[in-house]
Amino acid sequence: MRVLYTVLLTLILALPLSAGPRYNIVPTPRSLTEAPGEFTINRNTALVVEDSAFAEIAGDFKAQILSSTGFALEGKGPKIIMRKVDGLGKEEYRLTVTPENILVEATEVNGAFYGLQTLLQLLPEKVYSAKKVRGVKWTVPCCIIEDGPEFWYRGTLFDSGRFFFPKEEVMKFIDLMAMHKQNILHWHLTEDQGWRIQIDKYPRLTQIGAWRKETAWHSGIGNGEPHGGFYTKDDIREVVEYARRRCVTVVPEVEIPGHCTAAIAAYPELSCFPDRHYEVETRWGIWKNLYAPTATTFRFLEDVFTELFELFPSPYYHIGGDEAPKDVYKESQYCQDLMTVLGLEDEEELQTFFVKRMGDFLRKNGKTVIGWDEILDGGALEDPIAMSYRGHAPAVKGIKRGIRVILTPNRWCYLDNQQYDQPDSVAQEIFMPLKKVYNYYPAVDSLATLSKEYIVGYETCLWTEYIWTNEKAEYQAYPRNVAAAEVGWTARANKDWDSFRRRMPKVLGRLRMKDVNYCDAFYDVLFDYNRNLPFPKMMNLELDCPGAEIRYTLDGSEPTKKSPVYSGEPFEVNKGSVIKARGFISGKPIGKTAVKTF
Numbered sequence: 001m002r003v004l005y006t007v008l009l010t011l012i013l014a015l016p017l018s019a020g021p022r023y024n025i026v027p028t029p030r031s032l033t034e035a036p037g038e039f040t041i042n043r044n045t046a047l048v049v050e051d052s053a054f055a056e057i058a059g060d061f062k063a064q065i066l067s068s069t070g071f072a073l074e075g076k077g078p079k080i081i082m083r084k085v086d087g088l089g090k091e092e093y094r095l096t097v098t099p100e101n102i103l104v105e106a107t108e109v110n111g112a113f114y115g116l117q118t119l120l121q122l123l124p125e126k127v128y129s130a131k132k133v134r135g136v137k138w139t140v141p142c143c144i145i146e147d148g149p150e151f152w153y154r155g156t157l158f159d160s161g162r163f164f165f166p167k168e169e170v171m172k173f174i175d176l177m178a179m180h181k182q183n184i185l186h187w188h189l190t191e192d193q194g195w196r197i198q199i200d201k202y203p204r205l206t207q208i209g210a211w212r213k214e215t216a217w218h219s220g221i222g223n224g225e226p227h228g229g230f231y232t233k234d235d236i237r238e239v240v241e242y243a244r245r246r247c248v249t250v251v252p253e254v255e256i257p258g259h260c261t262a263a264i265a266a267y268p269e270l271s272c273f274p275d276r277h278y279e280v281e282t283r284w285g286i287w288k289n290l291y292a293p294t295a296t297t298f299r300f301l302e303d304v305f306t307e308l309f310e311l312f313p314s315p316y317y318h319i320g321g322d323e324a325p326k327d328v329y330k331e332s333q334y335c336q337d338l339m340t341v342l343g344l345e346d347e348e349e350l351q352t353f354f355v356k357r358m359g360d361f362l363r364k365n366g367k368t369v370i371g372w373d374e375i376l377d378g379g380a381l382e383d384p385i386a387m388s389y390r391g392h393a394p395a396v397k398g399i400k401r402g403i404r405v406i407l408t409p410n411r412w413c414y415l416d417n418q419q420y421d422q423p424d425s426v427a428q429e430i431f432m433p434l435k436k437v438y439n440y441y442p443a444v445d446s447l448a449t450l451s452k453e454y455i456v457g458y459e460t461c462l463w464t465e466y467i468w469t470n471e472k473a474e475y476q477a478y479p480r481n482v483a484a485a486e487v488g489w490t491a492r493a494n495k496d497w498d499s500f501r502r503r504m505p506k507v508l509g510r511l512r513m514k515d516v517n518y519c520d521a522f523y524d525v526l527f528d529y530n531r532n533l534p535f536p537k538m539m540n541l542e543l544d545c546p547g548a549e550i551r552y553t554l555d556g557s558e559p560t561k562k563s564p565v566y567s568g569e570p571f572e573v574n575k576g577s578v579i580k581a582r583g584f585i586s587g588k589p590i591g592k593t594a595v596k597t598f
């Protein structure tokens, strides 16, 4: 008894330290009014759905609660009420929690869905468990939340072109996005290295185009292992339906006129030189194969899109447009003649002609065209949305011309960038830790007023050149994509890194419940310095470890609670310096020791 009592007492005393904030909602809502007390879900709790419009999402919510808590929400006691009200925006909701009941109010399904996501986050994170968990008190802290997003486009690109990821993995990704209120999966489906989608009229696209004989890494030397795969139409329908139930729109991307080697390998007549031999590309990079601007190609692309219309109800279609060197257009007599006939000045205008032709087709079919920022170069598309990925300059250009833009500047938004400074798996060289993702905001401050009107959203991109498994995909994307979710949803004035980092333990707890292989570096010291300064220059180094005191050594020894404390000021290091650093909270080490040899 005495031992038990001591254990209990220790647990109770430890509680305030580990409890963290009372509300841990990510993304931060527009307004949260705290209130004392809590609502408890137990076997008496009932879910009351007042309007059948919300029945489907209510059913999914019930299933989640049942799987983890074991409660069916069909009791006769305190109620969780879902109410349809007038006057809220499409994605807005109001959530009122009192000890007596919970009220979720929304005008549309999307808002109601987000109300339920917030409610799940207010519960202990074990609510996300796929298996029943015992011994948890399922409480929801009282509050009034009024919420809605800053941007309607809150996306992530998933690149299935470089590597093929089975549909189950794509669906898990969608689930993680939806739980953090991201609403667009931009699905990159065609590439030089693989065509990933079944098209009935052109079977060779997947017979030939979905497979490459090997993969060549940085050095260009192949690994000798064939790679490939594609989504059948049934797979696509399943993914799109899965996304729909989670208020995620799947925007397909079919790249034109470049990044098309896999299609050309399957159908060489789509190229400028049909007699040449083409193979699905095994190396990463920018390749010179382009679709030829011929009647054959336009018929092909129209057929492809026509089959896609059946699969993707999205009003937005992405047509790529990036990284298309014009060598073959210069070399091809046909292209040169066509330019003369059309009165085009140069090959860039030929690309504009091509993209406009396809853009007009999509528009006629009720679709809004999204393209990478190169689509701004030609300027002929009618009311497109441009994705500014080469920094903010393209966004400025687009906004000034009255074109809507989505911001995804690669230094802040590409999830294949390095997030961690320790010996780590291969990634792109740009250093993009969690805090950098969090602190980005999609605005052009020099055009503040226009920016509000023309910047419709923000997207992170999970390019997969260096991501060959789902474990690696999750490692690169999480937890950074949670920070990204807050960037897209939360008003700038409500964004606060310190608040976010205090919510991180719960964020990570939820990701663990979902079996996400996230990068577990949050409590490790990050080394921040100008990576572009070549030695032997001295460099200023800053150390960062959220919420912790940092202690470090310069003699190779393991930092302890007696090692020097980092002052918070930058200090200078020389070539050859070895720094070991670790965070301490209340004298206890957290995370792992971070090591850097300069």
Ligand code: ACM
Pocket: 322, 323, 372, 389
């Ligand atoms: C891109 O990064 N080429 C869109």
